Amino acid sequence: MNQSIDTSGMPKAFTVCNVAGCPLSETCLRCIMYPTVASKEKPYIEVINPEWVAAQKGQCRMYLKNERVRRARGFMRTIRAIPTGHINSFRTLGISKMGYKRYYQARRGEILLTPAEEEIVIKLANRFGVKLDEYFDGYTYVLLWG
Secondary structure: OHHHOOHHHOOOOOOEOOOOOOOOOOOEHHHHOHHHHOOOOOOOOOEOOHHHHHHHOOOOOOOOEOOEEEEEEOOHHHHHHOOHHHHHHHHHHHHHHHOHHHHHHHHHOOOEOOHHHHHHHHHHHHHOOOOOOOOOOEEEEEEOOO
16 A cells, blocks of 8 residues: 555654554555565654543544645746836745745745645735736645645
8 A cells, every 4th residue: 555655755763653443544644655664674663642542532633634736836937927126025025924045945946835825925926917817837636645
């Protein structure tokens, strides 16, 4: 089942689960990744306490759905659409909401934007009169590892 999962984004200390009979195991990324993480080369791995999971009664707070989500990458398309006299204001407001480094990394597409950051870009563009069908340079589907 996990042959098609790209593990490149998986954190090194990803917590897995191996609770037999868990009703959520078929769709839980932590359960699906257990065989991959639990290899003979690793002396120890981080595993969720099975007693704690049993006490959750099917409502596990550690559950991670094995589902790819769409994330935006880059917003130079939006920058180019901002009227020239407002580019500095757009940048200043964007940096104030996202932080200097993150703003520039996200703008260039080096990192994926969170849904909240996508909203920031769209709202700022709208504030400066920009209405686009597509605000971002591209999209990627990724697993959320936690």
